[in-house]
Amino acid sequence: PGCTTDTTQTVPRPLVLSGCAIIVRGQPRGGPPPERQINLSNIRTGALARRAPQSQPDQKDTPDEPYAFQAREFLRKMLIGKEVCFTVEVKTVLGREYGMVYLGRDTTGENIAESLVKEGLANVRREGIRGNNPDQVRLCDLEDQAKASKKGMWAEGGATNTVRDLKYSIDNPRNFVDSLHQKPVNGMTHTHTHVRAVSLFSYWSLLKCPTFKREMDGTETPEPFAAEAKFFTESRLLQRDVQIILESCPNQVILGTILHPNGNITELLLKEGFARCVDWSMAVYTQGAEKLRAAEKSAKERKVRIWKDYVAPTANLDQKDRQFVAKVMQVVNADAIVVKLNSGEYKTIHLSSIRPPRIEGEEKNKDKDKRFRPLYDIPYMFEAREFMRKKLIGKKVNVTVDYIRAATTASETSSVPAFAERTCATVSIGGINIAEALVSKGLATVIRYRQDDDQRSSHYDELLAAEARAIKNGKGLHSKKEVPIHRVADISGETQKAKQFLPFLQRAGRSEAVVEYVFSGSRLKLYMPKETCLITFLLAGIECPRGSRNIPGNTQVAEPFSDEAMAFTKELVLQREVEVEVESMDKAGNFIGWLHIEGVNLSVALVENALSKVHFTAERSSYYKTLASGEEAARLRKEKIWANYEEKPVEEVVHVSEEKERTANYRAVYVTEITDAMHFYTQDVETGTQLENLMETMRSEIASQPPVEGSYAARRGDYCIAKFADGEWYRARVEKVESPAKVHVFYIDYGNREVVPSTRLAVIPPAFSTRTLAAQATEYAFAYIQVPQDEDVRAEVVDNLVRDIQNTQCLLNVEYSGASCPHVTLQFADSKDDVGLNLVKEGMVMVEVRKEKHLQKMVTEYLNGQDSAKSARLNIWRYGDFRDDDADEFGYKLKK
Numbered sequence: 067p068g069c070t071t072d073t074t075q076t077v078p079r080p081l082v083l084s085g086c087a088i089i090v091r092g093q094p095r096g097g098p099p100p101e102r103q104i105n106l107s108n109i110r111t112g113a114l115a116r117r118a119p120q121s122q123p124d125q126k127d128t129p130d131e132p133y134a135f136q137a138r139e140f141l142r143k144m145l146i147g148k149e150v151c152f153t154v155e156v157k158t159v160l161g162r163e164y165g166m167v168y169l170g171r172d173t174t175g176e177n178i179a180e181s182l183v184k185e186g187l188a189n190v191r192r193e194g195i196r197g198n199n200p201d202q203v204r205l206c207d208l209e210d211q212a213k214a215s216k217k218g219m220w221a222e223g224g225a226t227n228t229v230r231d232l233k234y235s236i237d238n239p240r241n242f243v244d245s246l247h248q249k250p251v252n253g254m255t256h257t258h259t260h261v262r263a264v265s266l267f268s269y270w271s272l273l274k275c276p277t278f279k280r281e282m283d284g285t286e287t288p289e290p291f292a293a294e295a296k297f298f299t300e301s302r303l304l305q306r307d308v309q310i311i312l313e314s315c316p317n318q319v320i321l322g323t324i325l326h327p328n329g330n331i332t333e334l335l336l337k338e339g340f341a342r343c344v345d346w347s348m349a350v351y352t353q354g355a356e357k358l359r360a361a362e363k364s365a366k367e368r369k370v371r372i373w374k375d376y377v378a379p380t381a382n383l384d385q386k387d388r389q390f391v392a393k394v395m396q397v398v399n400a401d402a403i404v405v406k407l408n409s410g411e412y413k414t415i416h417l418s419s420i421r422p423p424r425i426e427g428e429e430k431n432k433d434k435d436k437r438f439r440p441l442y443d444i445p446y447m448f449e450a451r452e453f454m455r456k457k458l459i460g461k462k463v464n465v466t467v468d469y470i471r472a473a474t475t476a477s478e479t480s481s482v483p484a485f486a487e488r489t490c491a492t493v494s495i496g497g498i499n500i501a502e503a504l505v506s507k508g509l510a511t512v513i514r515y516r517q518d519d520d521q522r523s524s525h526y527d528e529l530l531a532a533e534a535r536a537i538k539n540g541k542g543l544h545s546k547k548e549v550p551i552h553r554v555a556d557i558s559g560e561t562q563k564a565k566q567f568l569p570f571l572q573r574a575g576r577s578e579a580v581v582e583y584v585f586s587g588s589r590l591k592l593y594m595p596k597e598t599c600l601i602t603f604l605l606a607g608i609e610c611p612r613g614s615r616n617i618p619g620n621t622q623v624a625e626p627f628s629d630e631a632m633a634f635t636k637e638l639v640l641q642r643e644v645e646v647e648v649e650s651m652d653k654a655g656n657f658i659g660w661l662h663i664e665g666v667n668l669s670v671a672l673v674e675n676a677l678s679k680v681h682f683t684a685e686r687s688s689y690y691k692t693l694a695s696g697e698e699a700a701r702l703r704k705e706k707i708w709a710n711y712e713e714k715p716v717e718e719v720v721h722v723s724e725e726k727e728r729t730a731n732y733r734a735v736y737v738t739e740i741t742d743a744m745h746f747y748t749q750d751v752e753t754g755t756q757l758e759n760l761m762e763t764m765r766s767e768i769a770s771q772p773p774v775e776g777s778y779a780a781r782r783g784d785y786c787i788a789k790f791a792d793g794e795w796y797r798a799r800v801e802k803v804e805s806p807a808k809v810h811v812f813y814i815d816y817g818n819r820e821v822v823p824s825t826r827l828a829v830i831p832p833a834f835s836t837r838t839l840a841a842q843a844t845e846y847a848f849a850y851i852q853v854p855q856d857e858d859v860r861a862e863v864v865d866n867l868v869r870d871i872q873n874t875q876c877l878l879n880v881e882y883s884g885a886s887c888p889h890v891t892l893q894f895a896d897s898k899d900d901v902g903l904n905l906v907k908e909g910m911v912m913v914e915v916r917k918e919k920h921l922q923k924m925v926t927e928y929l930n931g932q933d934s935a936k937s938a939r940l941n942i943w944r945y946g947d948f949r950d951d952d953a954d955e956f957g958y959k960l961k962k
Contacts, residue, residue, distance in 0.1 A: 082141045085136075087106070103162075108202055110188060114131075150169055306326060336358055338365065342372065342517065345514070391464055397459065418522065467490070468522065468524050506532040506535055509542050509543070557599055579595075602656040603661065612625050728920045728924060736754060739817035748817075748878060750844075763834070767831060783800060787830045877894075
């Protein structure tokens, strides 16, 4: 049953469903046009093959009926892309429409049903034929002619050759894709998301279009522009003859590119704003991923369709801030650098879309007793940093800002740290993208983003391709070899290790080094590549302005031009390869010497630029004349630290006359330790043999019956034995217990202190306690001299004392009592010269004037020495007599 109509319509570009059914569309007006399915009246063709539903494994695939595919192909080649005219003859109650279709704009064109029957590709439904209908009679006549001519299905014995042997899957898709070597394969588009070619299905995954979301009730809801994108593709590509390049096969899914004689539909969809690029598949695209990115960029800039609300990541930046040339001053990390702009401003730049080598939390905390050092402990971090350092430091680079990553705050429940706002950019030098070079060497990985996250590198596809090459070639982080291990010893502040290392560096002359960090204008941390160690290095021969420092209960204000001196040193040497000459070391284990970079002596450069003064210790150096002339020139220019310099008059000192003799009773001692407060410890030479015998016997007993490690529970005030850095046991006293890993001990026979774990402590055998032999180290202070309050000035004096008297035999005389220990004079054993008086004569310290009558002769002698040093402008007197107005500034307090 049905109703008969006489509707006649003209439509462009139909779609062929089978040999006797097509879908027609009208002209698009403001969106995709409506579709109608027209079934050809009075004829029947074979049914096409159908795959069984995968959800019903008991069902089997249905093959083609004879000549079904040939009939469909006949119609496809005749109609696709052509304009047709149709009439609807019958419309069933279910909405199915039957009629006639003509090629062209009216019914005078070729009748499609008649052409099929004439070619033997369809048979006539004679049960519905009426003799008075000329169109139906003509169909019967054409069928009889086809039978007589044995065309198509009426041919003898040829029907089985028309049934396709379809395969819906491939056992090894990857091998199949590789066997084609990315050569074009002929095919025909079957739907707007799949391609059928030689019985294969290939997924078109280089881009993502808006889709139709299936709801719970089975209906479909289109995303914005989904219908338009579907129509755009179907009207240009559906059921057309195309070529396909099979690009890759990740996870057994074949990726391909559709090539049409009129152009690349992928590029056109992107350009018109119907789709976005899919990052993970762009790396395998062989037709030029940059063209697709350019098409997408064009749509973004024009804000068309899916990009109508698009805002560029750098939309708020001026052009001069988006792209600029800058000088690289520091490599902060494997993905961040500090550059100096033309304005002189410093700016941190992060490389876009890459992640430096990193280590998981469990691996990081594996050795809790060892301080974690990312540069050396994270595999390939050192190699990545060195690659960037050698490539970039001191060079000018091109910076193109890709996006600004907003600041993040760490939440209480999250382990993600807080980051300040970051400028992420593509950095290139000599046409080389540094991020791409890092990734290609396996020294960094590419960050994966959400599909709608546009904050990424402008060369993101090149980064993905570089990472794919690095993985394929097993480079760096992707290598299956053992990771490189960097055993770098940090001996900064390790006095004992520094002492052992000092002679080696002194004999080496000039040694190669890399400046890792700049603490101040004259204090640096160096990496010694040959020795694989880190040291703290102080520039010799100069006195550089000190920066601000935190001191107990207060903050010491920075001296003028300290920041400028540090900036000067940073720009000249930070992360550069230099040469150093080590001359000595200070009490804290810091090495002192000269640093050269490309023929420039850094000490001389600081002095010549009026950022440092010459220190008296430079007089012993071969660089003294150069330093002195540079300082004189800077002083005459009155620049920077010399801007307010004025000569000060010399003040005479009134000499105190001697009224009474003092008692001198010198005895031989051995100086074992000198403290930072200028106190020192000695052993009596007379009892030295007893101590040696006791130590020898004690060590023999311990060797025969070694203590159980970790069995000793340290308590403050207890006497014990402690294993020193040299591996030997010594008598000690516990001064403080922070934790089992940090116990403060005092070596009672030598006067030095150390923080050790309790595993290096043991109970002192009773035969070797202080009852057998009293503690041999006695504390003293120097008589007649003031201890400088300033740490740096005092450290210089201590350094001289360590060099002159530590571990040597001297003569000691007690002069008067003090609050914590006796005050004494000390003489060199050979020359009998007074050690304290020599310090006064060298201008290293000031005299403490005592009022006792019997000490006046010594006080006068010390004051005469001070007067001599002041006249010669030595050390603390080099700027004249400062005592009236600014003694505190120079680290001294005048006695009233």
